[in-house]
Every structure is written in structure tokens, then in C-alpha cells.
Amino acid sequence: MKISKTVSTLMFLPFLLFFVLFWIIPFVYGIYVSFHNWTVSGGNNGFVGLDNYIRILTPGSMYHDSFMNALGNTLYFVGISLVPLVVFALLLALLIENIPGKLKVVFRTIFFISYAVSVTAVSAIFKWLFTGNGGYINNVLQTFGLDSIRWLNTQPYAWIAILAATVWWTIGYNMILFVNALDEVDESLYEAAALDGANAWQRFWNVTFPSIKGVFVFVVIITVIASFNLYGQTLLITEGGPARSTMSLTMIIQNTIFSQNNLGMGSAMAVLMGIIMVFITGIQYMIGFRKDENG
Amino acid sequence: MKQSKAQKVILIIIATLIAAVFIFPLLWMFFTSFKGMAESISSARLLPRNWTANNFIELFTVDTANAPIIRWLLNTAFISFGGTALVVITNTLAAYSIARLNLPAKRLFMFIIVASMTIPGIVIVFPRYFNFRDIGLLDTFAPLILPYAASTLGVFLIYSFLRNFPRDLEEAAYIDGANQLQILRHVIFPSIKPVIATLSVITFILIYNDFLWPLLVTNSAEMRTVTVGLANLVQGANFVNPGKMMASTLIATVPALVIFIFANRYFVKGVNSTGLK
Numbered sequence: 108m109k110i111s112k113t114v115s116t117l118m119f120l121p122f123l124l125f126f127v128l129f130w131i132i133p134f135v136y137g138i139y140v141s142f143h144n145w146t147v148s149g150g151n152n153g154f155v156g157l158d159n160y161i162r163i164l165t166p167g168s169m170y171h172d173s174f175m176n177a178l179g180n181t182l183y184f185v186g187i188s189l190v191p192l193v194v195f196a197l198l199l200a201l202l203i204e205n206i207p208g209k210l211k212v213v214f215r216t217i218f219f220i221s222y223a224v225s226v227t228a229v230s231a232i233f234k235w236l237f238t239g240n241g242g243y244i245n246n247v248l249q250t251f252g253l254d255s256i257r258w259l260n261t262q263p264y265a266w267i268a269i270l271a272a273t274v275w276w277t278i279g280y281n282m283i284l285f286v287n288a289l290d291e292v293d294e295s296l297y298e299a300a301a302l303d304g305a306n307a308w309q310r311f312w313n314v315t316f317p318s319i320k321g322v323f324v325f326v327v328i329i330t331v332i333a334s335f336n337l338y339g340q341t342l343l344i345t346e347g348g349p350a351r352s353t354m355s356l357t358m359i360i361q362n363t364i365f366s367q368n369n370l371g372m373g374s375a376m377a378v379l380m381g382i383i384m385v386f387i388t389g390i391q392y393m394i395g396f397r398k399d400e401n402g
Numbered sequence: 403m404k405q406s407k408a409q410k411v412i413l414i415i416i417a418t419l420i421a422a423v424f425i426f427p428l429l430w431m432f433f434t435s436f437k438g439m440a441e442s443i444s445s446a447r448l449l450p451r452n453w454t455a456n457n458f459i460e461l462f463t464v465d466t467a468n469a470p471i472i473r474w475l476l477n478t479a480f481i482s483f484g485g486t487a488l489v490v491i492t493n494t495l496a497a498y499s500i501a502r503l504n505l506p507a508k509r510l511f512m513f514i515i516v517a518s519m520t521i522p523g524i525v526i527v528f529p530r531y532f533n534f535r536d537i538g539l540l541d542t543f544a545p546l547i548l549p550y551a552a553s554t555l556g557v558f559l560i561y562s563f564l565r566n567f568p569r570d571l572e573e574a575a576y577i578d579g580a581n582q583l584q585i586l587r588h589v590i591f592p593s594i595k596p597v598i599a600t601l602s603v604i605t606f607i608l609i610y611n612d613f614l615w616p617l618l619v620t621n622s623a624e625m626r627t628v629t630v631g632l633a634n635l636v637q638g639a640n641f642v643n644p645g646k647m648m649a650s651t652l653i654a655t656v657p658a659l660v661i662f663i664f665a666n667r668y669f670v671k672g673v674n675s676t677g678l679k
Contacts, residue, residue, distance in 0.1 A: 114582050115503035119511070122496035125488075125551035129530060130518060137529035199420070205413050216666055217421045221428070223662030224655050225611035225629040231636045231651045232427045235434070235644040241443035243430060243644075250446040275427060283670055336524065339613045343636045357524060357614070364528055373528060381525040388520065 137374050145371035147364060159375035170363065170372055174379075176351060177359035184355070185334040187266065191274045192281055192330045197323070199278065200285030201311075215286060219279035226276070226339030233272035234259070234344045262352055265345045269353060272340050277333065281326050288322035289315070324395030328388055335384055356380050435649035442645035457649035469635060471653055474628040478610055479657070481543065481627060485550040485609045486602050493556030494598065498586055500557070501564035502572070512561070515554045531618045545619040546627070550609055556601045563597045564590070599668040603661075607669075610658050628654040 141159055144152040162168045203214050221229070236243045237258040245255035258264040296314045305313065316323070338357040341347060347354040360380065364373030434442050435457055437450040445451065461471055499505045500512055534545045571593075575585050591598075616627045623631070632654050635647055662669070 110504040110582060112504050112506055115499050115505040118495040118503065118582070119499040119505050122492040122551070122557065123511075125492060125548065126515075126518075126554070129549040129552035130526060130554075133526045133530035133533055134518075134521065136533065137525055140529065140532075202413060202417055202420075205410075206417055207410065210414065210417075214417050214421055215670070216663065217424055219666070219670075220659065220662065221424065223607055223611075223658045224428075225632070225658070226613050227629050227632040227636060228431075228651045228655045231632060231647050232431050234636060234641070235647065236427065236430065241644070243434075243446070246444060246446040275424065287670070332522070336522070339633075343633060346637070360524065360528065361614075370528075370532070377524050377528060381522045384522045385520060 138378060140371055141374035141378050143371045145369075145374070147368050147370050155371070159372050160379065163372070163375060163379060170369075170376075173354070173359050173363070174356075174376055177354045177356045178383075180352060180354055181335060181337055181356045184266070184269070184337050184353075185331055187270055188273055188334045189327070189330060191270065192278055192334070193323075193326055195274070196278050196281035196326070197285050199282045200289055201315075203282070203286055204289045215283070218282055221276050222279045224276065227343060229272050229276045230340055230343035233268060233275075233340075237264075237268040237271075237344070259345050260349045262349060265349055265353055269337075269340050269344060272344060273334075273337075276340075281330060284322055284326050285319065288319040292318040320395075324391065327395075328391050331387060331391065332384060335380075335387075431648045431651055431655070434644055435652045437645045439643045439645055442643065442648075457643075457646045458653075460646065461649055461653065468623065469631060469650065470624060471628065471631065471650055473624050474626050474631040475653070475657065477546075477625065478627045478629070481546045481616075482606050482609045484543075484547045486605045488547065488551045489553050489556055489605045490598055490602055492551050493553070493601070494560055494586075494591075494594070497557045497560035497564060498590060501561050502569075502590075503582065515557055518554055519558065527615060527618070534619060540619050541621045541625050543625075546616055546625075549615070550605070553605070556605070559597055559601055560594055563594055567593060596668070599665075603665040603668045606665075607658065607662065 142154060142156060144155045144158075146152065163170050163174050165171060199218055203211055203218070206214060239245060239255065239257040239260060242258065244258070248255050256264055258268050292315060296318070297310060300310045300314050336357060337355040341353040341355050342358055345353040347358055356376070357380075360373050360376045363376060364370050367373075430448060433448055433450055436453050436455065437445065438452060438454050438456065441451060461469070466472075500508045505511070530549060531540075531545075534540055539545055571589050572585050575589050580588070610627075611629055612627075613629050613633070616630045617633065620626050620630060626634075632650060635641075635650055641647070
């Protein structure tokens with residue numbers, strides 16, 4: 108087929124226009140701003156090179172303290188959310204896979220439905236479930252004669268509330284990824300394993316897991332990325348507290364730009380956060396890939 | 403794998419218990435929205451002792467000045483449908499052009515698209531806000547709809563699908579004298595419908611539930627999306643009445659839930675081909 112370049116380009120053009128305007132330009136602009144002393148109210152106050160980055164990365168400035176505090180909090184959340192969001196999701200998927208026919212679809216829909224709820228609705232519900240004074244969980248605790256807990260004002264309870272909200276909100280998505288992967292596993296492999304007298308655990312470890320390993324690595328990667336982007340839950344449920352212990356990176360970047368009036372510094376923080384995320388994702392790819400080769 | 407009857411029953415019981423835990427927050431939201439303020443703060447009962455529709459009545463009457471929830475829903479519907487249509491049209495044309503047509507530098511474009519997918523959104527979102535501020539378009543529908551069309555997910559999905567799809571039909575149509583737009587409409591479109599359905603549902607839910615971006619670019623009460631409007635009710639001084647808050651959460655959530663239940667199967671099928679979360 109001979110197709111004119113003009114027609115081909117015209118069809119690509121609408122997308123290209125949006126992509127350049129709303130992706131390429133902000134991307135370049137963000138990096139450009141991060142090398143300048145730039146305020147929200149006053150605009151560009153001159154080129155400063157790597158100064159913003161150096162101040163974030165070396166001790167002695169409030170930007171260093173707030174960024175490192177938020178990085179620590181965010182990594183902590185990535186750590187505590189990984190097992191529930193990945194392993195529990197896989198267990199749910201295995202459970203669903205072993206449930207017959209129509210019930211399987213019902214349970215799959217129930218476990219997945221919270222994904223359609225927005226982060227503000229999730230936060231509204233969980234904030235009122237966990238609130239210390241008048242929250243539903245404390246009302247229940249008191250009915251049983253137990254002491255109420257100041258969930259949102261003390262650690263580790265604040266993280267427990269954030270984690271509960273996040274797991275409820277997003278575990279269904281990971282579960283669906285695993286369910287689809289499990290559907291693809293070759294049935295004859297299970298039959299062969301059964302003939303060899305393998306028990307349930309051996310069947311899982313020797314047949315199921317190797318078959319879904321690619322999806323497993325993928326789920327770990329997207330879960331780490333999603334947890335790294337923690338924002339709505341901690342903004343709305345704990346408002347960064349208690350004592351800034353749930354301040355996430357996104358919150359601190361927004362704070363630096365709008366409350367501290369420092370767009371240059373905030374942009375440098377965003378670029379650093381992006382670099383850290385790409386780096387962590389790259390490492391996970393490499394580890395996942397190497398295991399594949401050995402297996 | 404063969405299971406005994408007893409094993410099946412046990413698995414179903416376990417699944418039912420977990421399902422109860424999953425459904426509980428939604429049930430609590432539903433029943434609390436029908437409780438009065440005093441009861442909703444003090445009660446450990448799930449079901450209301452005194453059913454009342456007052457929360458809803460107030461939301462649609464006295465509260466509309468500060469929290470015009472119907473307006474928010476209409477905004478969200480307009481933005482979600484408009485944004486989704488824009489994404490589907492631009493992404494389909496672009497993917498078709500890369501996969502099938504004679505686009506100059508198509509390899510370079512595809513490389514940039516895939517590379518851009520590895521860059522976290524946080525690097526883009528704040529500078530894009532200032533771009534819109536500088537051209538004076540904050541608090542309008544433009545930033546609420548147009549930027550979603552920069553999404554590369556659909557280009558990637560449709561391109562991947564077309565690459566593995568035979569060209570015979572298209573070539574036959576071409577020999578019969580059809581032009582590219584006719585081929586796209588009558589030959590390609592029918593075969594990529596499932597991909598388009600998946601992309602539409604994913605994009606719709608994504609826009610409906612987006613939070614940080616519409617929070618940044620809207621100021622006035624009447625320009626907010628329902629997700630952002632609700633956030634103001636969760637924070638600070640407004641956080642006093644769980645009954646009222648659950649009534650507004652319920653109104654905000656039901657449309658997305660209904661769409662999700664109907665479109666669920668496209669979502670389930672398409673989810674594995676995306677990196678979206």
C-alpha cells in the first residue's frame with residue numbers, strides 16, 4: 108500500500124499536539140525551573156545551577172530536613188504496603204480461582220469494586236471509621252468495654268489507618284492482574300504435578316509461581332510506584348500528622364511550592380523524586396529479569 | 403484441580419467472610435448517611451436507629467451555596483466523558499498512523515512515547531499547573547479536560563494490538579478503493595473495539611477519580627469536580643458530621659460504582675495489558 112506522508116502525519120498530529128503541549132513542555136519547563144531561584148509570586152530570580160539540588164541533598168537547610176523526612180515516610184509506607192498489596196492480592200486471587208463458576212464472578216467483583224471509589228471518598232469513609240472522637244471503630248471498642256484508641260494522632264495507629272484505607276482501595280486491582288495470570292497457567296502442568304504426588308504447596312511453588320512470575324514482578328513494580336505516589340490518603344485522613352510522620356513526598360513538594368513560595372526548590376524535589384522512582388523501578392526490573400534467566 | 407465438596411464449602415465460607423470485610427466500608431457509608439448527627443457520632447450500630455433523609459435534603463437545599471454537589475457531578479460527567487472521548491479519538495488516530503501508515507520518524511515517536519511512560523507524573527503536574535496559570539486558563543474547563551489527551555497509554559495499547567493483527571482485510575479494502583479514514587472506520591475500528599472499550603473504562607475512572615490535578619487547577623466552588631469538592635468537606639472545620647459527609651460521599655460515589663459494575667468485564671480483560679494503577 109502506498110500511503111501519503113501527509114495523510115499519515117495529519118492523523119498523528121492531534122495526539123502530537125496534546126503530547127507536546129501537556130507533556131513535553133511541562134517536562135522541560137519543570138527541569139528548567141529546577142535550576143533557577145524561582146518563586147511562585149515573583150517568578151524567575153536567576154540561574155543557580157545545581158544549588159537547589161545541593162541544598163536538598165546536604166544537611167543544614169529546612170528543605171533538606173523536610174525532603175528527607177518525607178522520603179523516609181514514603182519509603183516506610185512503600186515497605187509496609189508491599190506485602191499486603193502483593194501477597195494478600197495473590198492469596199485472594201488463588202482463593203477466587205478455586206471457587207466455582209458464577210460465584211467466582213461475584214467475589215471478583217466485590218473484591219475489585221472499591222477501585223471505582225475516589226481517594227476522597229475512601230478518605231472520607233476511613234477518616235470517620237478511625238477518628239478518635241466519635242469515630243465508628245472507637246464507638247465499637249467502647250461498646251465492648253475497651254479503651255478507645257487515638258488512631259489518627261498516634262503512631263503506629265495512624266499508619267495502620269492509612270494502610271487499611273489503601274489496601275481496601277487498591278488491592279482489587281492487583282488481584283485482577285493475578286486472576287488473569289492464573290487463568291493463563293497451563294492446566295496440564297497441574298495434572299502432571301498431581302501425578303507426581305505433589306501437595307498443594309509444592310504445586311504452587313513449582314507450577315503456579317514460575318508461570319506467573321512475570322506478572323508478579325510487574326505487580327511489585329506498579330505497587331511500589333503507586334505507594335511512592337502516596338498523597339490523597341495522608342493529605343485527607345491524617346493531614347501529614349501526627350508530628351509530620353505521614354508527610355509524603357508529593358505533599359512536601361506541594362508545600363514547598365505553594366506554602367514556601369519556592370517553585371525552583373519544589374521542582375528540584377519533584378525531579379529528584381522522579382529520579383529515585385526510575386532508579387528503584389530499574390533495580391526491580393533487573394532483579395526480576397535475572398531471576399527469570401536463572402529459572 | 404479436583405476438590406472435595408467440603409473443601410469447596412470451606413473456600414466459599416472464607417471468601418464470604420473476606421467479602422463482608424470488603425463490603426463493610428460501603429455498607430457503613432450507606433447506612434451512616436441515613437443517621438442523624440448525634441447518632442452517627444455516638445452509635446456502634448451499623449443500621450440507623452432512627453432513619454432520616456435530612457442529610458440528603460440539606461445537601462440539595464441549604465448546602466448548595468457552599469457545596470453545589472449536583473454542579474460538581476455535572477462538571478465531573480462533562481470532564482470524564484469529554485476527556486475520555488478526546489483520549490480515544492487522538493490515541494486511536496495516532497496508534498493507527500504509527501502501526502499502519504507512512505508516518506515519518508515513527509520509530510522515534512514510539513520510543514519517546516514508551517520512554518515517557520517511565521517518567522512519574524509528579525515531574526509533570528506542577529510545571530503544567532504553572533503553564534496553565536501563565537496563560538490565564540486556571541479555573542476553566544480547559545485544564546480539566548485537555549491534558550488527559552497527552553496520555554500515551556491508549557497509543558501504546560492500540561499500537562500493540564494492531565501490530566499483531568493481520569493486514570489482509572485492510573489491503574482488500576484498499577484495493578477496493580477505500581481511503582485511510584474509511585478503512586479506519588469500517589475495517590480497523592470494528593476489530594479494535596474491545597481495546598477501545600477497555601481504554602474508555604480505564605480513562606473514564608481515572609479522570610472521574612483524579613484528585614491532585616483538578617485540586618490544583620480549580621479555585622471556585624462551581625468549577626470543582628466531585629472528587630475535589632468532597633475533599634473540602636473532609637478537611638478542617640467541615641469535618642463534624644459523619645452522617646452528612648457519608649451522604650455526600652454516597653452521592654459522589656454511586657455514579658462511578660454503577661458505571662464500574664456495568665463495565666467491569668472490559669476492565670478485567672484489559673487490565674493486564676496496561677501498567678496503569
